[in-house]
Amino acid sequence: MLFSILLALLNGALIGTSRAINGQLSTRKGAFGASVWNHVVGFVFLTAVLLVLHTWPDASDVPLAAYVGGVFGALFVAVNSYVFPRLGAMNAAVLVISGQVLSAVAIDCVQQRSLPAPVRLAGVALVLLGLCLPRLTSQRGKKGDPALSERELIDDLLDDRTYHIEFNGHLTNHAKHAVVALAGLGVPARDIKAYYDDYAKLTSYGYGLEPPKPDRHTITEENWRRHLGQRTSFWSYCDFFDQRERELGLDEVLRRYVPELLPGWTGAFTHATIHLGWALDVGHRWMAIEGLAYMAFSYATCHPERALPSTGKDASPADSLLRLAAEWEERRDELAHWVAETLADTSPVDRGEIHPELLRSGLQFRIARTLSEGHPLFYDTPAWVEGSDDVWEPLYYAVTLLYLSQPADFVLLHLITSLHAMEQIALRLPEDVRRDAVRCFWIGLLGTVFSGGGFPRRAKLAALHELFAHAVDGGSKEEDWSTIVSRAVIEEEEHNPKLVHVLRRVWARSGRRAVFRVAAGQFTATPDLPPSFEEPPTA
Structure with missing residues (x-):
């Protein structure tokens, strides 16, 4: 009897482990793909066992209806594989076991044509109560500490894995960026949750978010560089960086991998960098893992290796902007022709250097193509890049001037929100790498x-x-x-609260410089999508 009890406990542990493994497999192959592979491997294993035992089951006297259990088994694995990564192992296990207990009671009632004995019903109730007790205790704790409840709800949103990182091809899922910004602006967590749910159903582009997409490759230490920018295996990149973080810690993961990812910081129209930098700012582990994965997934290099040593030009980023503006006025026709000629050449897409989905984007192709071709003005390193350590506030000032020169410009707004992200990333890197982050940002800014x-x-x-x-x-x-914050938090276009969130912080730390407050009130609008969106996504 004791052996059977121990065997049953072991079987329960194996089921829990199997569910977790299948959940990870489903993020790469999809829920039904995971179920297929689960049963294929199981079939091969059982076949081998039967061959070793020199026996084979006799199916001659089994009614056909008995085989329906195989269908239920396949669905069980598929549903488990789908819900485990989304609900977490504990929540999913509690719900599944509760369903098993209740269905077992119902089956006994049907077979025995009577209700179970009161003692047995009481036992079932105690089992269900025991399963739900941790959840009930957690909810009671949240009610007793409103601040904890607020923080936990925000953390739950940032930990959500229900949706893919992009939708309709290459459009970024901004939901978590909005959560960080709205929380930073003091919006109650319940209102942020409502915004998150509404955004998931219908974004400002007129599309809803999409479920996780299956991966094409398993990312490993040996091949992670090979798949950079191929846009094929986001969740496998998440698994890879998740595992590395558990082994090394986040600081070491950033030190090892970010220097190689920095050149691709403009990928996904800077949103991958925003995802990582903003996650680091609020200290959320899983969002940081997603950010690393997204930077790898959308990588498109700005070629910082082409940068020349500084010739001593420009004491500040604002000086650099003024010098480049003068260059454009003197060489307008030449530079405009260079840009037009560069963008007309799509051969890098044919050669596999730029992903074809970016052509459908238009904007992302223009940025990636301009940076892949490069112009000597991009690589003429200003003195301030290699000079003072106090470079971030002058950069904020220059980028904000740029935004005010074309107020509400959707593209230039991203340079402000991504600069905040780049600063947060750089602060967590070794000192000798921080200059590389500044250099990459400047080159990417000019290309953009x-x-x-x-x-x-x-x-x-x-x-x-x-x-x-x-x-x-x-x-x-x-x-x-x-007034600015009140306007921002009711905006459907989530880039506006992000702009206000960043500039209000910079305003406070810079000694209340007026430029940041003025720029924060210049709201943008969601741009119209180009005709290319009528074509199906290529990724």
Whole structure:
């Protein structure tokens, strides 16, 4: 009897382990794919066992209906594989076991044509209560500590794995970025949850989020570089970085892998970098894992290896913008022709250097193509890149001037939110690598601006610089910020609360420089999608 009890306990442990393994397999092969492979491997294993035992089951006297159990078994594995990565092992196990207990009671009632004895019903109730007790205790703890409840709800949203990182081909799932921004602006967690759910159903682009996509490859230490930018195996990259983080710790993972990922920081229109940097800012492990995976998945290099040593030009990023604006005015026809000629050449797509899905995007292709071709102006390293350690605030100032020169520009807004991400990433890297992060950001910024076929007028940049260089907000500006924040949190376009979240923080830490408050109120609109979106995605 004792042996049977121990065997049953062992079987339960094997079932729990099997569910977890199948859940990981489903993120790569899909729920039904995981079920297929589960049963194929099981069939091969049982066949081998029967051959060793020199026996084979006799099916001659078994009614046909008895084989329906095989269908239920396949569905059981498929459903388990689907829910385990989404609900977590504990939650999924509690629900599955509860369903098994209740169905067992129902089957006994049907077979015995009577209700089970009261003692047995009481036992079932105690089992169900025991299964649910940890959840009930957790909920009671949340009610007793509202702050804990708020934090846990935000963490749950950032830990959610229900949706793929992109939808409709290459459009980024911004939901978690919005969660971080809205939480930073003081929005209650329940309202953030409602926003998250609404966004999942219908984004500002008119499409809903999509479930996780099966992977084509298993990512390992040996092949992770080989699949950079191939957009095939996001969840396998997540598994890879998740495992490495468990082995090495997040700091060591960042130190080992981020330097090789930094050149691709503009991939996915900077959103992969935003995902990682903002996760590091709020200290959320799983979102950081996703960010690393997304940077690998969408990698498109800006070629920092082409950068030349500094020739001493420009004491600050603002000086660099003014110099480049003057270059554009002097060489407008030449530079505009270079951009147009570069973008007309799609041969890098044919050669596999740029993913074909980016052609469908239009914008992402323009940025990737401009950076793949490169222009000498991108690689003329300014003095400030290799100079003072205090480079971040001058960079924020310059990028914000750029945004104010074309207020509400959707593309330039991303340079502000991604700069915040790049700073958070760089702060967690060794000091000698931080300069590389700044260099990559500057090259990517220039490629992004050039890809639009123009550059802000020097006179406008100079006027803005003169207006804001020393402008500091005096007195109380909290009412102004309250208005800006109140507008941002009701915006359907999630880039606006992200803009306000970043610039309000920079405003506070910079000594209340007015330029950041003024720019924070310049909201953007969701751009119209190009006609290419009528074509099906290639990824």
